[in-house]
Amino acid sequence: MRYFLELSYNGTPYHGWQKQPNAISVQEVLEESLSTVLRNSIVVIGAGRTDTGVHAKQIMAHFDYELSLNTEELQYKLNAILPSEIAIKKVYPVQENAHARFDAISRSYEYHICFVKDPFSICKSYYFKKSLDVEAMNEGAKILLNYINFKCFSKSKTDVKTYNCTITNAVWEKNGDQLIFKISANRFLRNMVRAIVGTLIEIGEHKLNNEGLVAILKSEDRSKAGYSVPAHGLYLTAIEYPEIIYIK
Numbered sequence: 695m696r697y698f699l700e701l702s703y704n705g706t707p708y709h710g711w712q713k714q715p716n717a718i719s720v721q722e723v724l725e726e727s728l729s730t731v732l733r734n735s736i737v738v739i740g741a742g743r744t745d746t747g748v749h750a751k752q753i754m755a756h757f758d759y760e761l762s763l764n765t766e767e768l769q770y771k772l773n774a775i776l777p778s779e780i781a782i783k784k785v786y787p788v789q790e791n792a793h794a795r796f797d798a799i800s801r802s803y804e805y806h807i808c809f810v811k812d813p814f815s816i817c818k819s820y821y822f823k824k825s826l827d828v829e830a831m832n833e834g835a836k837i838l839l840n841y842i843n844f845k846c847f848s849k850s851k852t853d854v855k856t857y858n859c860t861i862t863n864a865v866w867e868k869n870g871d872q873l874i875f876k877i878s879a880n881r882f883l884r885n886m887v888r889a890i891v892g893t894l895i896e897i898g899e900h901k902l903n904n905e906g907l908v909a910i911l912k913s914e915d916r917s918k919a920g921y922s923v924p925a926h927g928l929y930l931t932a933i934e935y936p937e938i939i940y941i942k
Contacts, residue, residue: 697763698756698786698794698940699724699738704779705749706817706926712743720744723780724755731771732759741794741933742801745885747925749818751804752783754933756794763787792939800862800934801882805875805891806927812871819872820927826898828866828873834897834907835864835875838890845914847890848883857883857914866894878932885922893920 701724709717713725721738728736740755765785772782806819807826815821838861845857863878875891893910896902902920910918 695760695762696756696758696788696790696792697765698754698788698792699782700752700754700784700786701750701780701782702752703750703781705744705747707777707779709746710744710748711740711750711753720750720780721755723777727772727776728757730775731768732763734759739794741798742882742930743884744928744930745925747817748928748930749926750930752932753930754794754798754935756788756792787941788939789941792935797935797939798881798933799936800878800880800932801930802863802876802878802932803882803887804877804929804931805887805923806929807873807875808871809873810871817926820924822873822895824899826873826895827900828868828898830900831866831894831898834894834902834904835866835877837904837907837911838864838877841911843911843914844883844886844890846910846916846919847886847893848916849885850916852884854883859883859886864890876931888922888925888928889916889919891923891927895923896920 703720708720711720713719713721721740725736725738736757738755738757741753744750769782769785807822808815808819842858842860844859848857859879859881861879865876867874877887
């Protein structure tokens with residue numbers, strides 16, 4: 695049978711989601727914990743790959759197990775042995791062909807910027823000392839919805855068949871001393887959100903205008919876009935799937 699895990703994690707201690715040699719990852723820790731609880735070698739497939747230091751408020755992963763499981767009991771046992779930075783929120787039985795990565799129809803991210811020096815958010819948001827024109831940044835964010843090719847924001851060396859993504863929401867929201875960028879799309883390219891945020895920050899600093907942003911988008915050239923903001927301010931916040939994959 696196939697099961698979905700809904701989990702969240704603080705990415706600070708981990709070298710991203712994906713298992714890799716000589717570095718601890720969320721996938722590795724999760725597989726080890728599942729294998730211990732189920733007394734079997736378990737492979738976990740995640741909905742996506744977050745980079746080192748990136749957090750997830752919600753991410754999905756799937757695994758296969760030959761027997762029927764008590765999902766609430768499994769959730770309890772996993773949370774009992776997983777590190778404090780990783781929490782299982784729910785375990786779902788799903789259709790045999792359901793896939794955590796390929797069946798996702800929408801993904802959402804947030805990027806957090808903090809304007810005051812706060813020792814408690816040092817690994818959870820990007821401390822930015824200058825003031826920003828949020829209205830201008832939101833005007834720039836709206837432009838993104840008119841385009842589908844985002845090669846200019848993609849990591850240069852990446853193996854993808856297409857750079858096309860459909861962005862359905864992109865907005866900046868002020869929350870006290872924090873500024874939060876929220877973005878949703880059917881898919882994202884590697885480094886895409888961090889590059890978008892860095893480019894929109896340049897608009898907020900009046901170093902770039904909307905015409906310049908359009909020129910960057912049309913160029914399909916990563917070197918023309920803004921810098922990639924630090925990973926620790928980025929959160930994967932939601933992943934949506936068609937209801938048909940779940941077993942009711």
